[in-house]
Amino acid sequence: xxxxxxxxxxxxxxxxxxxxxxxxxxxxxxxxxxxxxxxxxxxxxxxxxxxxxxxxxxxxxxxxxxxxxxxxxxxxxxxxxxxxxxxxxxxxxxxxxxxx
Numbered sequence: 001x002x003x004x005x006x007x008x009x010x011x012x013x014x015x016x017x018x019x020x021x022x023x024x025x026x027x028x029x030x031x032x033x034x035x036x037x038x039x040x041x042x043x044x045x046x047x048x049x050x051x052x053x054x055x056x057x058x059x060x061x062x063x064x065x066x067x068x069x070x071x072x073x074x075x076x077x078x079x080x081x082x083x084x085x086x087x088x089x090x091x092x093x094x095x096x097x098x099x100x
Contacts, residue, residue, distance in 0.1 A: 036073035 020026045
């Protein structure tokens with residue numbers, strides 16, 4: 001078994017995605033995910049429960065605001081979903097009971 005150069009490793013191409021029988025559906029799913037979450041994950045900050053009380057608060061606040069910005073697309077989708085869950089039965093009830 002040959003280990004090669006450990007201090008300067010050479011990486012080959014990564015694994016390729018398997019061919020799909022539904023490329024249109026896969027394209028739509030990836031397009032939706034790119035639309036909902038276009039920003040990269042903020043890795044610079046940390047949010048640990050065991051940090052000492054002397055840790056800079058501004059650092060944690062900055063990281064949490066970056067994390068909220070990262071998740072904003074999903075939060076908007078959840079808000080729209082909850083709005084539809086509440087409004088669709090209400091509108092259906094009004095059409096069924098209040099036919100003029």
